[in-house]
Amino acid sequence: DAKTTQPPSMDCAEGRAANLPCNHSTISGNEYVYWYRQIHSQGPQYIIHGLKNNETNEMASLIITEDRKSSTLILPHATLRDTAVYYCIAKTGANNLFFGTGTRLTVIP
Amino acid sequence: DAGVTQSPTHLIKTRGQQVTLRCSPKSGHDTVSWYQQALGQGPQFIFQYYEEEERQRGNFPDRFSGHQFPNYSSELNVNALLLGDSALYLCASSLATGAWGSNQPQHFGDGTRLSIL
Numbered sequence: 001d002a003k004t005t006q007p008p009s010m011d012c013a014e015g016r017a018a019n020l021p022c023n024h025s026t027i028s029g030n031e032y033v034y035w036y037r038q039i040h041s042q043g044p045q046y047i048i049h050g051l052k053n054n055e056t057n058e059m060a061s062l063i064i065t066e067d068r069k070s071s072t073l074i075l076p077h078a079t080l081r082d083t084a085v086y087y088c089i090a091k092t093g094a095n096n097l098f099f100g101t102g103t104r105l106t107v108i109p
Numbered sequence: 110d111a112g113v114t115q116s117p118t119h120l121i122k123t124r125g126q127q128v129t130l131r132c133s134p135k136s137g138h139d140t141v142s143w144y145q146q147a148l149g150q151g152p153q154f155i156f157q158y159y160e161e162e163e164r165q166r167g168n169f170p171d172r173f174s175g176h177q178f179p180n181y182s183s184e185l186n187v188n189a190l191l192l193g194d195s196a197l198y199l200c201a202s203s204l205a206t207g208a209w210g211s212n213q214p215q216h217f218g219d220g221t222r223l224s225i226l
Binding site (some may be wrong): 032034041042044045046049051058074086092093095096097098099100102 | 113123132144150151152153154157165167186199201206211212215216217218219
């Protein structure tokens with residue numbers, strides 16, 4: 001699976017959009033991009049995934065560049081409950097999730 | 110609709126003992142994966158079970174073994190416990206769309222916190 005690179009930490013003001021970047025320059029054509037987050041003392045929570053097209057659900061939007069070498073997770077109106085470690089993972093269906101170190105997002109009141 | 114449930118939530122063992130952790134997958138899911146998460150680290154893949162067989166395995170010794178039952182629930186067994194086995198053990202379930210997995214997301218339980226004294 002392709003290696004992903006994320007900034008170690010980010011801050012976001014409450015109520016503003018949080019934009020979390022992820023680089024996956026070696027991603028292959030059949031690898032999806034998945035986003036999970038982990039709030040302290042809980043299991044990882046699935047957020048969204050996509051292959052080529054931008055995706056949106058009730059939690060977030062996923063923007064994937066046309067060359068698929070990077071993506072951005074957007075939380076449109078961050079709340080204090082969105083403070084967590086966010087993981088970007090590239091994988092095929094046959095493989096399992098490889099969690100790196102993620103981005104620690106802190107939402108500031 | 111119940112999500113992934115794991116038991117127990119916390120467990121304390123001593124070195125050399127054996128432990129069994131249990132996982133019930135989300136309703137409708139048929140594949141169970143286990144992960145180990147040490148303090149301050151991201152989860153690491155241990156193995157995955159599908160159709161009651163171990164389908165994939167990560168870089169973990171044979172002391173780690175598992176089982177999947179006909180109702181898709183699963184157990185993780187660890188023998189000869191070491192201090193380094195202290196971690197949060199996570200179970201994730203998903204729905205396979207073929208013999209070799211699926212792009213459907215895995216859903217996680219909140220884990221079992223195992224402490225080795």
